[in-house]
Every structure is written in C-alpha cells, then in structure tokens.
Amino acid sequence: MFSSLSYNKQKTIVIVSFLLIPLILLATFTYYPAVKLIYYSFTNWDGYSPEKPWVGLDNYKEVFSNPDIFKVFEHNFAYFVMGIIQNIIAIYFAVVLNSKLRGRNLFRILLFLPYIMNGVAVAFMFGYVFDTTNGSLNLFLNSLGLTSLGETSWLGTDGLVNYSLASTGLWRFMGYNMVIYIASLQAIPRDLYEAAKIDGANSWQTLWKITLPNMKPVIQLNLFLTVTGALEVFDLPFVLTKGGPAGASETYVQRVVDTAFAYNNYGLASAMSVVLLGFVVIVLAVQQFVLSRGGNK
Amino acid sequence: MKKRSYYLLAFVIILSTILSACGSSGDGKTSETGNGSSTPTEGNQTGGEAKTGDGTDISGKITFLTNRTDMIGKEYDEYLKRFNEKYPNIKVEFEASQTDYNQQAKVRMAGDELPDVMFIPTIPNSDLPKYFLPLDDLGLNDNMTFKDFKAFDGKVYGLSSGNSTSGIVYNKKAFADAGITEIPKTWDEFLAACEKLKQKGIVPLASNFKDKWPLNNWVYDLPRVIENNPDFPNAKLNTDTPFTMDNGYGKALSLIRELNEKGYLEKDINSTNWEQSKKDVASGKFAMYFLGNWVINQVIGAGTTADNVGFFPLPYDNSGTVRAALSPDFFYAVSKNSKSPEAAKAFVKWMLEDSGYADFAGFIPPLKDKESTLAQLKEFKATGVELQEGTPDNMDVANISNKAQLDLPALAQEFVLAKDPQSVLDKWNKAWAKAKKDLGK
Numbered sequence: 001m002f003s004s005l006s007y008n009k010q011k012t013i014v015i016v017s018f019l020l021i022p023l024i025l026l027a028t029f030t031y032y033p034a035v036k037l038i039y040y041s042f043t044n045w046d047g048y049s050p051e052k053p054w055v056g057l058d059n060y061k062e063v064f065s066n067p068d069i070f071k072v073f074e075h076n077f078a079y080f081v082m083g084i085i086q087n088i089i090a091i092y093f094a095v096v097l098n099s100k101l102r103g104r105n106l107f108r109i110l111l112f113l114p115y116i117m118n119g120v121a122v123a124f125m126f127g128y129v130f131d132t133t134n135g136s137l138n139l140f141l142n143s144l145g146l147t148s149l150g151e152t153s154w155l156g157t158d159g160l161v162n163y164s165l166a167s168t169g170l171w172r173f174m175g176y177n178m179v180i181y182i183a184s185l186q187a188i189p190r191d192l193y194e195a196a197k198i199d200g201a202n203s204w205q206t207l208w209k210i211t212l213p214n215m216k217p218v219i220q221l222n223l224f225l226t227v228t229g230a231l232e233v234f235d236l237p238f239v240l241t242k243g244g245p246a247g248a249s250e251t252y253v254q255r256v257v258d259t260a261f262a263y264n265n266y267g268l269a270s271a272m273s274v275v276l277l278g279f280v281v282i283v284l285a286v287q288q289f290v291l292s293r294g295g296n297k
Numbered sequence: 298m299k300k301r302s303y304y305l306l307a308f309v310i311i312l313s314t315i316l317s318a319c320g321s322s323g324d325g326k327t328s329e330t331g332n333g334s335s336t337p338t339e340g341n342q343t344g345g346e347a348k349t350g351d352g353t354d355i356s357g358k359i360t361f362l363t364n365r366t367d368m369i370g371k372e373y374d375e376y377l378k379r380f381n382e383k384y385p386n387i388k389v390e391f392e393a394s395q396t397d398y399n400q401q402a403k404v405r406m407a408g409d410e411l412p413d414v415m416f417i418p419t420i421p422n423s424d425l426p427k428y429f430l431p432l433d434d435l436g437l438n439d440n441m442t443f444k445d446f447k448a449f450d451g452k453v454y455g456l457s458s459g460n461s462t463s464g465i466v467y468n469k470k471a472f473a474d475a476g477i478t479e480i481p482k483t484w485d486e487f488l489a490a491c492e493k494l495k496q497k498g499i500v501p502l503a504s505n506f507k508d509k510w511p512l513n514n515w516v517y518d519l520p521r522v523i524e525n526n527p528d529f530p531n532a533k534l535n536t537d538t539p540f541t542m543d544n545g546y547g548k549a550l551s552l553i554r555e556l557n558e559k560g561y562l563e564k565d566i567n568s569t570n571w572e573q574s575k576k577d578v579a580s581g582k583f584a585m586y587f588l589g590n591w592v593i594n595q596v597i598g599a600g601t602t603a604d605n606v607g608f609f610p611l612p613y614d615n616s617g618t619v620r621a622a623l624s625p626d627f628f629y630a631v632s633k634n635s636k637s638p639e640a641a642k643a644f645v646k647w648m649l650e651d652s653g654y655a656d657f658a659g660f661i662p663p664l665k666d667k668e669s670t671l672a673q674l675k676e677f678k679a680t681g682v683e684l685q686e687g688t689p690d691n692m693d694v695a696n697i698s699n700k701a702q703l704d705l706p707a708l709a710q711e712f713v714l715a716k717d718p719q720s721v722l723d724k725w726n727k728a729w730a731k732a733k734k735d736l737g738k
Contacts, residue, residue: 047403047407048403048404048406048407048420049424050407127570130568131568131570132564132565132567132568133563133564133565133568134570134573135568153565153567153568154568155507155567155568156507156565156566156567156568157567241507241567242507242508242509244507244509244567244710245507245567245710245714246707246710246711246714246715247707247711258702258704259702261400262704263698263699263700263702264699265699265700
C-alpha cells in the first residue's frame with residue numbers, strides 16, 4: 001500500500017511513526033508528571049486522598065519564608081567544592097591518558113569503572129569504609145601510625161560529614177567526566193599541536209593556549225552537570241547518614257522527599273521541587289552568561 | 298495532501314482505540330467497586346456462619362499484601378495448607394510488598410487498587426470507612442486488644458496482627474561475665490550494671506543511634522510510661538510547649554543523653570551499623586538493646602541460643618515500680634473493594650486465631666486469651682511489670698507534627714548531640730506552637 005505513495009509522503013509516514021513512540025513515552029513519563037507536579041504545588045494534597053484542596057501560592061510563600069528550608073543548601077556547597085576538584089582531576093587524567101602511555105586503556109577502564117556501579121551500592125560500600133571503629137579508612141590510618149587521625153568520625157562530625165560524602169561522589173563520577181574530556185581532547189586537530197611545536201611552545205603553553213580553550217564547551221557542560229548534581233544530591237546522604245548527625249548532612253532533595261513521604265505534605269514538597277527546578281535554570285543561565293563572555297569578545 | 302491527512306486520521310484512530318481500551322478497563326474496575334460495596338450485607342451473614350466453623354460454603358480468591366516477604370514460599374505456604382483444611386474453597390495469594398509498606402499501600406489507595414487483605418497504613422481513622430470494611434461481625438471484639446485503635450464511628454476497621462512491648466534485650470553471658478547477678482530494678486542499679494559492663498570492655502547498650510528508628514522506643518514509649526499517662530503523646534494538643542525538661546519527653550531524652558555522656562553507648566554513636574550490632578549482641582561484644590520484643594528472635598537468629606537472651610523492662614527511675622508500653626503492630630484490614638469479602642474476613646480471623654503468626658514473629662498475641670510461648674516474654678512479665686496499652690494517635694496531633702516537620706526520633710538525636718539540650722527543646726516548642734497556630738487548633 002505504501003508503494004503508491006510518493007517518496008516524500010513515505011518519508012513523512014516513517015518519520016511520524018518512528019517518532020510517535022518516543023514522544024509518547026517522553027510525554028507520559030516526563031511532561032505529564034512535570035505538569036502534575038506544578039499542579040500539586042498549588043494544592044494541599046496529602047498524598048493519597050482523592051481531594052486535592054487548592055491553596056494558591058501558599059506553598060511558595062512557605063518555601064521562601066521558612067529559613068530552615070534554604071539553610072540546607074549550605075550542605076550542598078560541599079558537593080559543589082568537591083565537584084570542582086573532581087573536574088580538575090578529571091582534566092588532569094584525561095590529558096595524561098590521552099598521551100602515548102603504556103597501558104592507558106587499562107587505566108581508563110579502571111578510572112571509569114566506579115561510574116558503572118549502582119549509586120546505592122557505592123553508598124553502602126563506603127559505609128564500611130567510613131565506619132569509625134571498624135572502617136577500612138580508619139584501620140588504614142591506624143596502621144600508618146596516624147592513631148589520632150584514625151579516630152575520626154568521618155560521617156559523625158559536623159562540617160566534615162558533607163565532604164566525606166562528597167568525596168564518594170568524586171570517586172564515582174570522576175571517571176565519567178574524564179571520558180567526556182578524553183573524547184573532546186581527541187577532537188582537537190593534531191596540526192594545531194604541530195604548529196605550536198614548530199613555533200617552540202612548551203607543553204605547559206600548549207595546555208593553556210590550545211588544549212583548554214578547545215575544551216571549553218565540554219568544560220562548560222561538565223560544570224553544568226557538576227552544579228546541578230550538587231544541587232540534587234540525594235542517594236549518598238540518604239543511604240549513609242539519613243541526614244545525620246542531627247541534620248548536618250541533609251540535602252535539599254532529601255528534605256523534599258521527607259516533606260512528601262514522611263510529613264505527608266505533597267503540596268509543599270512539589271513547590272520545593274519547582275523552586276529547585278527554577279534554581280537550576282537560574283544557575284545555568286548565570287553560568288552560561290559568565291562563561292560565554294570570553295568567547296564573544 | 299488528502300492522502301496524508303487520511304494517514305494522520307488513521308493514526309489518531311489507532312491512538313484513540315489504544316487509549317479507550319485503557320479507559321474501558323478502568324471502567325471495569327469501577328463497576329467492580331459497585332459490586333464490592335453492595336456485598337457487605339451478604340458478608341455479614343456468611344461471616345456469621347464462619348463462626349460455626351463450617352468453612353466449605355465460603356469460596357473466593359483473595360490477595361494478601363504482606364510486609365513479611367521472607368515468609369512467602371515458606372511459613373505462608375504452611376499456613377495456607379492448614380487454612381485450606383478449614384476453608385477448602387478459598388484461594389489465597391500472598392503478594393510481597395516493597396520495602397516501604399506504608400508508602401506502597403498509600404500509592405495503591407490513591408490508585409484505588411487495594412488487595413483484599415492488607416495492613417492499614419498511616420491514615421487518619423476518619424478515612425478508614427473510605428477504604429475498608431468494618432470487622433465487627435467477626436465476633437472477636439471482646440477478645441481483642443487495641444480494638445478501638447483503628448475504629449471510627451463505633452465500627453472496628455482494623456485488628457492488631459500482634460502486639461509488642463519495649464524493654465532491655467540483653468545477652469545473659471555478657472551480664473554474667475561482668476558480674477551482674479541480678480537484673481537492675483532502678484535507674485541507679487542500671488547505671489551500675491552499665492559501668493560493670495564497660496569495665497569489662499563490653500559496650501553496655503547498642504543504641505544504633507545513627508539509624509534513627511532504633512530511638513523510637515525512647516520517644517514513643519518511654520515518655521508516656523514515665524508520665525503514667527497512656528494519652529500523654531496526644532496531650533501535646535493542649536499546650537504550646539510540649540517539650541520540657543521535667544515532663545516525659547525531657548526525662549526520657551535525658552536518660553539516653555546520660556548514657557551517652559557516661560560512655561555507655563557505642564564508641565561513636567554517629568557511626569553505627571544495625572546488622573552488625575545484632576551479631577555483636579549475640580556474641581556478647583555488645584550487652585543490651587532498648588527495643589521492642591521483636592528483636593529477641595532476630596538476636597537469636599544472629600548466632601546465639603535462645604536461653605542466652607533475656608528481656609527485662611527498662612527501670613527509668615529509682616521508684617522500683619516499672620511500667621512498659623504495650624503497642625500494636627500492623628492492623629489487618631479488609632478492603633472495601635474486595636470481591637470476596639467473606640473469604641477475606643475468614644482469612645483475617647484464621648490468621649489471628651489459628652495461624653500462630655504472633656508467636657512466630659515474636660509478638661505478644663493480640664487475642665486477650667492467648668499467652669505468648671516465648672520464654673523471654675514470660676520472664677519479662679515475671680518482673681511484675683505493668684503493661685500500659687497506648688491510645689490511638691490523635692489526628693490533630695499528627696497533623697500539627699507533620700506541619701511542624703517534627704520527627705521525634707530526629708529530635709532525640711539532636712537532643713543527645715546538642716551542647717545545650719534545652720535549646721533543642723525550645724526550638725521544637727517554637728515550631729510546634731507555630732504549626733498549631735497555623736492550623737488553628
């Protein structure tokens with residue numbers, strides 16, 4: 001039946017039918033829930049009852065008037081700091097492993113492996129590493145003779161706990177960033193380096209003047225992933241500390257989850273999610289603005 | 298152009314038939330609901346016949362959503378065999394819940410997809426008639442503990458599947474090693490016992506502080522028995538300062554704070570490991586737990602003999618008389634939409650009377666005329682402890698707590714870790730008063 005149609009019509013049919021399924025999936029599992037989320041954020045829904053009382057902007061007022069809600073972003077800051085360090089290390093390894101190094105594929109795989117592991121499994125595993133009395137980290141420090149350091153409560157000290165958790169994230173995602181950087185390194189034309197070599201540039205100069213500027217769009221992408229990742233941390237503190245000690249490692253998303261599932265306030269939780277979405281957009285816009293200034297000169 | 302619109306039309310038609318197929322199956326559900334709500338009268342009659350013991354006339358297929366996923370394919374199979382001897386025409390399917398039973402049950406409530414027999418999640422009692430059938434016709438009311446716990450408008454909607462109390466579960470060998478010959482009857486004796494254990498290099502009490510839920514008994518049970526007022530948790534409704542140093546909350550929290558300050562808890566309470574602690578209590582590296590009696594069987598299962606595990610009430614003061622809280626576990630309920638409510642009710646009744654589930658799970662049997670077979674519970678009762686039944690949660694209190702985002706075990710964590718515990722109480726009093734005002738209670 002299709003043979004009677006012109007090529008263009010066949011093409012349209014194929015395109016429409018191929019796109020239909022992914023679009024339906026996208027609509028049902030992404031856009032429909034998102035619209036519902038925004039709708040719930042204007043209600044006082046408790047999560048199970050059929051009635052969803054409309055409360056207008058009350059939830060948003062609550063989010064912005066309760067200082068406790070925003071204070072948890074301080075904890076997310078640790079993840080941001082670690083994310084920056086993570087990117088620097090990733091670039092370093094990418095540059096090293098992009099050079100002619102014996103066994104570089106093995107090293108690449110070794111560094112990338114943690115990313116493949118399930119987040120909850122990683123968190124669980126690090127629970128044993130950070131344990132104060134039986135943890136491998138403290139046992140290691142003790143065997144080095146650092147007995148006072150080997151008494152540290154990595155997950156039980158205010159201020160330190162977020163950095164301990166974030167370092168787990170660093171271990172897990174560094175390889176992922178590295179792979180992206182390697183891909184972008186390989187896309188830099190070789191002749192640029194050859195020209196620089198002929199002009200007498202040393203390797204430090206080529207890194208600063210050729211490699212990094214050429215990687216800029218990818219660095220931008222990775223920074224964006226880092227920032228949004230830092231804002232949305234959930235699984236690590238949820239599994240390892242449950243936000244403890246006494247709320248010192250509670251993150252924003254964890255608070256949203258608690259608000260919805262522990263305190264039955266789906267309306268407020270939805271509003272908090274929408275606010276987080278807004279934040280991510282703002283951060284992205286600011287970052288785009290700051291980083292793209294150099295390129296437009 | 299014309300043909301193209303034909304094909305577009307064809308797509309629209311296909312799509313709409315798919316969607317309407319979904320819709321019609323949804324319609325089917327609601328018509329079932331209609332049937333379901335018309336049957337309760339029949340259910341009453343057949344339920345009455347069930348009491349006579351002749352179960353052959355009840356038939357149907359029911360689903361039971363259970364939190365004890367570990368029993369599926371093992372104990373439940375055996376229960377089903379015995380159940381079918383009495384009720385040969387009832388088919389029971391056991392459905393394993395996800396880890397968070399409460400949450401899953403609520404999601405299914407929202408979707409109107411409840412199993413026939415289930416446990417009641419945390420919903421206000423006023424919502425019970427919306428989802429469940431009254432169970433008064435089972436003839437168990439006079440024999441049930443906590444029969445008013447899940448009742449509304451004089452009708453009972455939930456029956457306790459087992460009760461538990463809280464107290465000190467301890468390793469008898471560890472006590473003997475430390476030279477403790479008698480179980481402590483006052484708080485001072487308890488502290489002295491802790492000191493002896495500590496001197497021996499045994500961690501006196503495993504708090505599992507980090508995991509938060511093991512602190513539940515400190516904040517839900519202890520305050521009301523210290524106050525000797527079963528309704529104490531609900532009395533919060535009448536005050537703007539529910540947390541003071543000299544009421545049940547302050548006193549209970551000060552006890553665990555004292556234990557921590559004296560070094561009677563784990564070395565680093567922010568780094569505890571629940572699964573490991575069971576093995577450590579079993580082996581005698583840790584001596585005690587302050588938890589519900591359900592933990593007894595778990596400690597035994599972690600590698601010790603039943604006669605090495607003891608159980609006594611926590612002496613929270615120096616008066617010498619001790620009370621302990623009796624609390625219900627999950628409540629059985631029959632869904633309003635059940636297609637065979639008689640069968641579901643018969644199953645609930647059988648589970649309570651004949652299954653032996655309470656003993657298996659280490660609960661105190663919910664039926665008043667049954668005694669627990671667990672040696673530890675007998676030992677516990679022999680101390681002369683008074684078991685105090687709790688009262689159902691007042692929904693206004695729960696709503697204010699949710700509004701204030703008050704989580705008592707989390708408050709306990711803050712209280713124990715804070716430099717100035719009074720400031721923690723002040724903070725939560727303020728949050729409580731504000732939430733109470735906002736809700737106009």
